Amino acid sequence: MRFGVVSLFPEMVGTIGEFGVVGRAQKRDLIKLDIENPRNHTSDVHRTVDDRPYGGGPGMVMKFEPVAAALASVQGKMPEGSPIVYLSPQGQMFDQAMAKRFAKLPGLVLLAGRYEGIDERLIESHIEEEVSLGDFVLSGGEIAAMAVIDAVVRLLPGVLGDDESAVQDSFMDGLLDHPHYTRPEEVEGRRVPEVLMSGDHAAIARWREKQALGRSYLRRPDLLDKLDLNDEQRMLLDEFLKEQSQ
Numbered sequence: 584m585r586f587g588v589v590s591l592f593p594e595m596v597g598t599i600g601e602f603g604v605v606g607r608a609q610k611r612d613l614i615k616l617d618i619e620n621p622r623n624h625t626s627d628v629h630r631t632v633d634d635r636p637y638g639g640g641p642g643m644v645m646k647f648e649p650v651a652a653a654l655a656s657v658q659g660k661m662p663e664g665s666p667i668v669y670l671s672p673q674g675q676m677f678d679q680a681m682a683k684r685f686a687k688l689p690g691l692v693l694l695a696g697r698y699e700g701i702d703e704r705l706i707e708s709h710i711e712e713e714v715s716l717g718d719f720v721l722s723g724g725e726i727a728a729m730a731v732i733d734a735v736v737r738l739l740p741g742v743l744g745d746d747e748s749a750v751q752d753s754f755m756d757g758l759l760d761h762p763h764y765t766r767p768e769e770v771e772g773r774r775v776p777e778v779l780m781s782g783d784h785a786a787i788a789r790w791r792e793k794q795a796l797g798r799s800y801l802r803r804p805d806l807l808d809k810l811d812l813n814d815e816q817r818m819l820l821d822e823f824l825k826e827q828s829q
C-alpha cells in the first residue's frame with residue numbers, strides 16, 4: 584500500500600517509517616511513504632505557505648496554492664483510487680472499522696495542516712474525507728496522520744508476524760483487551776491470576792474473554808452496546824460482575 588502525506592514538517596512524518604512495525608513494513612517494501620512539503624511548491628522569495636485570515640482574528644491560515652500543488656504532486660505518484668483525507672477535529676471519528684476500510688485501498692493521501700486551519704476551498708475541491716482522532720486539539724495534523732498510518736499498516740497482509748496477528752484478533756472483535764502478565768509470579772505482593780499458570784488453555788481463553796467483556800462493560804459500555812453477545816458471553820459477563828461484587 585502507498586501512503587502520501589502533505590506536511591510542513593516532513594522530517595517529523597518520516598520518523599513513522601523508522602521504527603517498529605511500520606519501519607519493518609517499509610524496509611520489506613510492503614508500504615511506500617511519499618511526503619511532500621507545500622513549501623517546495625511556492626514561487627515567492629519568502630516561500631510563503633500561510634497568510635492572515637479574511638475577516639480578521641488571531642492566527643494564520645494555510646494558503647490554497649502551495650497545498651493544492653503539493654497534493655497534486657503526491658497524487659501523481661499514487662495508484663488510482665487513493666483518496667485524500669484531511670485530519671482535523673471537525674472530521675468523522677477514526678476507529679478500527681475506518682482503519683479496516685482504509686487498509687483495503689491501494690493508497691491513501693493524508694493532509695496534515697498547521698496554524699489555525701487550511702483555506703476552506705481546499706476541503707471543498709480536494710478532500711474526499713475529513714477525519715478526526717478524537718475531541719482534542721493538536722498543534723497540527725502530523726501526529727494524527729502518523730496514527731492513522733500506524734493503525735492501517737498493521738492491518739496489511741504480511742505486516743505482522745503470526746504471533747502478533749493472533750494478539751490483534753482479540754482486540755478486533757470490538758472488545759477491550761484482557762489484562763496481561765509476565766514474570767515474575769509475584770511483584771510487590773501482587774500475584775499473577777492462578778488460571779494463567781494452570782496450563783489449561785480452554786480455561787485461560789475463557790478467563791481472558793470474561794475479563795475483556797467485564798472491562799468493556801465497566802469502562803466502555805458504548806462498545807458493548809454495538810455488539811450482540813452470544814449466550815456464552817452473557818454468562819461470562821454475568822460471572823465477571825458477580826466476582827466483582829464479592
Ligand code: 4FM
Pocket residue numbers: 645670671672695696697698699700701714715716717718719720721722723724727
Ligand atoms: C488540524 C491543527 C489542522 C491545525 C490541526 C490544522 C486532529 C484531531 C487535530 C489539529 N487531527 N484529529 N483531533 N488536528 O487536532 O485529527 Cl490546519
